[in-house]
Amino acid sequence: MSTRYRPPVQARVYVPAAGEAPDVELMPAGDVTEGVVRVGETIRRPHQPQSLAVGGYLDWLEDAGFDGSPRCLGRDTEGRDVLSFVPGRCAEALPEAWVQSEELLASVAGLVRRLHDASAGYVPQAHPFPPRAMPPSAVRPDPTDLICHLDVTPQNVVVREGLAAGLVDFDLAGPSTALRDSYNAAMHWVPLRAPADAWPGWERLDPYRRLRIFADAYGWDREERRRVPGLAIDAAALGYERMHHNAATLDGGWARMWAGGVGDLILRRRDWLEANAQRLEDALLG
Structure with missing residues (x-):
């Protein structure tokens, strides 16, 4: 692993390169974070409580040789986080037909595995990730032994030449487990949801x-494959409670998603997972 010197994340000031393009392009708004823009070959994001923790994680990934994440460049004169731009194509809010490619699906799993391998051994010290808001009644989460992305949606995967090449939007990154993070990616990409909630044009796919x-x-072993159906049901229960809690306490994008019916979607997913748990296990182990 590289150990080249760089200023501490909190003291890193972004200095524009000579001749850097001043053009500003508004990037698609995420579910939670708004106001993200592209300036030249950089991305500017509002500074947030987890920004320093994310910056430290991105530094680790860079030193580990992981080429699929942005680089943390510092903060600009407006106080925004500055990241390197990862070129490529991301899906729209309603994923297009090209996102259905099985080759792309497999490459997403491979990219997540490379991320987890690169993340191994990272323990945030100078800037730990803020604790996640958790309702008192929430289902007990998995142990947290690995820093993960935790939001590998089609909108957050950068695709080049039909294959997953990078990950963006590390806003939800934090401690979890490789199995939970990889399952979460599979949930979004398979996708695992009630048939009534299929995206337009995705109804014919075999989950x-x-x-x-x-x-x-990805390389789930046999024991991990046995665990996935139960983990998926627990994740849906936890997701419902966490979304409800965040909508009530954090407002913003969380409240908009809740008002848009995400809670009902999660409950329908949970019911579908429970009804098809054995079939999912058979598919994984067959």
Whole structure:
């Protein structure tokens, strides 16, 4: 691992390169973070409580040789976080037909595995990740032994030449487990949801086949495959309670998602997972 010197994250001031393009392009708004823009070959994001922790994580990934994440460049004169721009294509809010590619699905799993391998051994010290807001009644989460992305949606994966090449939007990054983070990516990419909630044009896809493709490409072992259906049901229960809690306490994008019906979608996913748990296990182990 590289140990080249760089200023501490909190003291890093971004100095524009000579001749840097001043053009500002508004980037698609995320579910929670707004006001993200592209300036030349950089991305500017509002500074947030987790920004320093994310910056430290991105530094670790850079030193580990992981080429699929932005680089933390510091803060600009407006106080915004400055990250390197990762070129490529991301899905729209309603993923297009090209996102259905099984080759792309397998490459997403491979990218997540490379991220986890690169993350191994990282323990935030100078800037720990802020604790997640958790309702008192929440289902007990998994142990937290690895820093992970935790939001590998089609909108947050950068695609080049039909394959997953990078990850963006590390706003939800933090401690979790490799299995939970990889399952969460599979949930978004298979996707695992009630048929009534399928994206337009995605109704014909076979979720069992696609889950097996993801599992094989990531490299879940036999015991992990046995655990996935139960973990998925628990994750839906935890997700519902966390979303409800965040909507009530954090407002903003969380409240908008809740008002838009995300809670009901999660409950329908949970019911579908419970009804099809054995079929999911059979697909993974068959």
